[in-house]
Amino acid sequence: MERYLEFTINHWEMVLALLLTLSVLLITERRKAAPSVSPQQATVLANGEDALLLDIRTPADFKAGRVIGSKNIPFADLTKRMSELEKHKDKPIVIICKTGQTSSSAANVLKKAEYTNVHRMAGGMAEWTGQNLPLVRK
Structure with missing residues (x-):
């Protein structure tokens, strides 16, 4: 678990991009x-x-x-x-x-x-x- 936290802190841009992508996907699915x-x-x-x-x-x-x-x-x-x-x-x-x-x-x-x-x-x-x-x- 420590390594996930370390990864998140060191690569926050990638984590943010992933979260944004998932949010857009969720919104798109709900609009159907x-x-x-x-x-x-x-x-x-x-x-x-x-x-x-x-x-x-x-x-x-x-x-x-x-x-x-x-x-x-x-x-x-x-x-x-x-x-x-x-x-x-x-x-x-x-x-x-x-x-x-x-x-x-x-x-x-x-x-x-x-x-x-x-x-x-x-x-x-x-x-x-x-x-x-x-x-x-x-």
Whole structure:
């Protein structure tokens, strides 16, 4: 224990940088509006709990390949088309985007509209296709 204290005193800049990095990481994680689920967990939610799979990618991306049973509402149109989600307010909603980044912003929009059972699919469609899971192509 003495050596840790000695290290901390002698290298306080490094310890401070570590603490700042951990703080930023913690703040970033807390800002995420919804918990993430794996593609397999998203499938379980869709099949077992009748979750809505909400694909927020562009219509072109959606047509190129989508998850079976997913509904496409592009992120840019989400606030205008919230009425389409009204019947799913009490059901789980899994948000799917391209890489898992935009889904946080969409989850924030849904949380502000008082949707409580919202999830983000970790890795988005990139993760889904990376695991060679089935796609519907139009």
